[in-house]
Amino acid sequence: MDRKRTVNNDVKEDAVPKSKKGKHKTKSVHPQQAVSVSLNECYTCVSNLKKFETSYQAAETYDEGSLQLYHEPFTHCVLPTFIDDEKFLSRLQEELLDLTFAEKNNDLYKFCQSREDLKVVSSPYIGALRDLIYVKFKDWLEKVTNIPLNDTVDMSCAKYEFTDTLLCHDDELEGRRIAFIYYLVPSSWSDVDGGALDLFAVNENGQPADVVKSVVPARNSFLFFEVTPVSFHQVAEVLSEDKTRLSVSGWFHGPSINRPTPFEEPHPTLAHAISIEEDMFFDWINPTYLDMISQADIRERFEEESQIELQNFLQNSKYEQLKNALQKCESWTQRGPANKRCYSLMDTDNPPEIVQECIQVLKSDAMFLVLSNLTGLKLHELAPESDTDDSEEETTANGTKGEPCYCSQVRRWRHGSYTLVHDNDIEGDREFALDTLLYIGCEGWEPDQGGITSYIARGEDEELLSVSPSENSLALVYRGQDTLHFVKHLNARSRNLPNKEFYDICCTYYE
Template identity: 85%
Template sequence: MERKRTVTDDVNGETAPKVKKGKHKTKSANTQKSLSVSLNKCYTEDENVKNFESSYQAGKACDAGGLQLCHEPFTHGILPTFIEDEEFLESLQEELLDLTFTEKNNDLYKFYQSREDLKVVQTPHISALRDLIYVKFKEWLETVTHIPLNNTVDMSCAKYEFTDTLLCHDDELEGRRIAFIYYLVPPSWSDEDGGALDLFAVNENGQPAGVVKSVVPVRNNFLFFEVTPLSFHQVAEVLSEDKTRLSVSGWFHGPSIIRPAPFEEPHPQLVQAVSIEEDVFFDWINPTYLDMLSQADIRERFEEESQIELQNFLQNSKYEQLKDALQKCDSWTPKGPANKRCYSLLDNSPEIVVECRRVLQSDAMFLVLSNLTGLKLHDLAPESDTDESDEDTAGTNGTKGEPCCCTQVRRWKHGSYTLVHDNEIEGDREFALDVLLYIGCEGWEPDQGGITSYIARGEDEELLSVSPSENSLALVYRGQDTLHFVKHLNVRSRKLPKREYYDICCTYYE
């Protein structure tokens, strides 16, 4: 089952404040009269409201009175010039930028969020915007959409700067009915600056199939959409190095809707160890890692830390042939869905790549990995401390506890990533050995992304990380409560010599 990913950190649903008629005081550095601000009158004129309402209910597009209403790939509306008072906007922006921001950074997103929920901020212009959204605009939404909204509204401020992004998700969380974004970007913002709201279509399994519409941020535009099982979207990476994508966003809450059961995708095919000629195996593996004393030293370190990185793992001649073949290969298939991953898999592998995979899946490799880790991956390996009964380790591949593995040859470039999800370990197996062989990543730097990060289930704090390193083999032993993801490769990764690199990702089971 997919691990539900939503943007919820530090933004909790709150009851909208009751607004009394007449003047009232707001708390700020100096006590002052409260401000008020109105929705652009073109959206509140009776005839326009009726047109918006009828179009919304009929599922028809509308582009009248300034409002842009569209129902593909899911229902969303854009209100340009949401507030007519430009002086108010300038002061509102100053107040927002004066807030304290915290960096939010995990598998799904990287941006800066206001530390305080905007419901408790008492500066005059933020208070006025909050009153407008919580009361007048909420009433307008209920009229147009016929969705009964309650008094729970979430609202926070976000800053997206160079390389910041929010990857594909659907906003689905109990009670959320309408999401909104109010843009306060510079007037000069363009599509070259990135930061667009990308909207995804879905496939027959209800999973995101690809971006079909991108909405470029425009200053003083207000965008809203219904939160449904179809509302997959993302904030594209900000590409501008000197502009800030400033916005106020959140959700209106209402009665929950019926949702289909989560889609469960099949696991990769597992294979048992294959036979390989001894001389072929020795042609590939650095002799250092075949030496018994070296293996014993590596095993001791691995058993202490459950992870290790082995540099120059392949013989140099074979490694160069493998790298050259991958760099010349043009047979790659994008791998999704985008709410779980985005990279490319190799099709029609060249012979040298086929041979490398056979080495990694070979009986000899299972034995070497057993010697390097202390795991029971081969009949000749000693019993490991983690061995359990056949009943406890029975897998779903037709064999009870038989050592097996799966392998993928992956290409990574700008825009690639993986997200955390629950079904990362096969069937009933409790533990797995991740093995990553990196190829062609010379010139890689940490600020480019691409780090494989391991976290505990339900937590964002990193337990350990694996960085791409030329001709290195990374080994990580993990249980079902340890999840992992590959951090989004940002625009800086275009500086790589080939603008891409590769890995052969293997998972072994005892």
């Protein structure tokens, strides 16, 4: 089962000047007062309500007037004019922007969320919206959907600004039955501003495939959908640099539904080292890292921190040939599913000749020996024995414990690429692993563009280590199965890279 997410869906602002993320804005000048608000009458009209209820429970499309109901790729509904009171909307927006916001930033999302749960906020207009959603609208929703809902309703406010996003997920968590989003974006918001709610179709394994529908935020529109095993969606990256995507979102709760056993991907195929000509190896690797004194110094630092970055790792001539081949290569395949990863993968069965040569060097027994000397790990039979070596071999599905092996990928990263953390991201029975990341073509890269590889402890969000792309560098990271990693979403700023993309050759070695 994937790690559960407990953040709300989205939010932002209107014509009101933008505030800095996480900062508290000037308090509203409007005095506390009793406020009430009603659902737009077009939704409560008896004739409209009956038609909508019938269509919903018959799984039929309904698109008449201000009611829009669709069942593909999963059941969702849009109420374009939720509240017919512009003065109320303006005051509500002011109160929402008066809230204190905290930046939320991990593998799945980057945006600002209200620190306070809206069910405890005493502001009059927020209170009126809460009463409408918790009572009147919940009753309306139960009647329309025929889904019994309990008194648990989650509701918070979110602001998405330039480059903010919430990547693909299904909202699945015990008790959640219906998700909702109420938009208070500027009236001028359009598809070029980003921030759409993207809906995914699923493949034969129940995993998200392609985005088949995008709902552009519209001021005063209310969207809801049933939370199911196939309700995969995302908040597309906000591309506007001067507009704020403000919304109130949350979930209605009810009886849990039966869910299928989650699909489990096969573990990567592990292989053993190969032999290559000695001259080929020396042609590729910077002599600095083949010097025994340098190796000893690097090993000492690595053993203290379990990670190190080796600059200018490849010989310049080979590196330039490799970079040129990757930039010209057109044989890339999009790698998914979107709730786990999104990047391009090179087919290593038929790579460009220079790329194939580089891969051979990285999986050669000479490379295994050099890595042993650089890290102190037992990756080669000629590596020095350590006090912790276990000579007993045990056969597993992925090879033999104690027999060094590896797996590798050649990846392309560009705007929109990322990987996510998942609890089943383990490599079979291998307890420890040495990750190596060889970066190519990332000149001009800046940290705020994304693309950082972050390491975290299983079940935690706090970052243990981050690895930044650096031209012709080899990053080494030693980790256990309880240390997971992800590549941060490459945002719109990454389009400023000279070639708008970079590459890495990611290898994982096992003792």
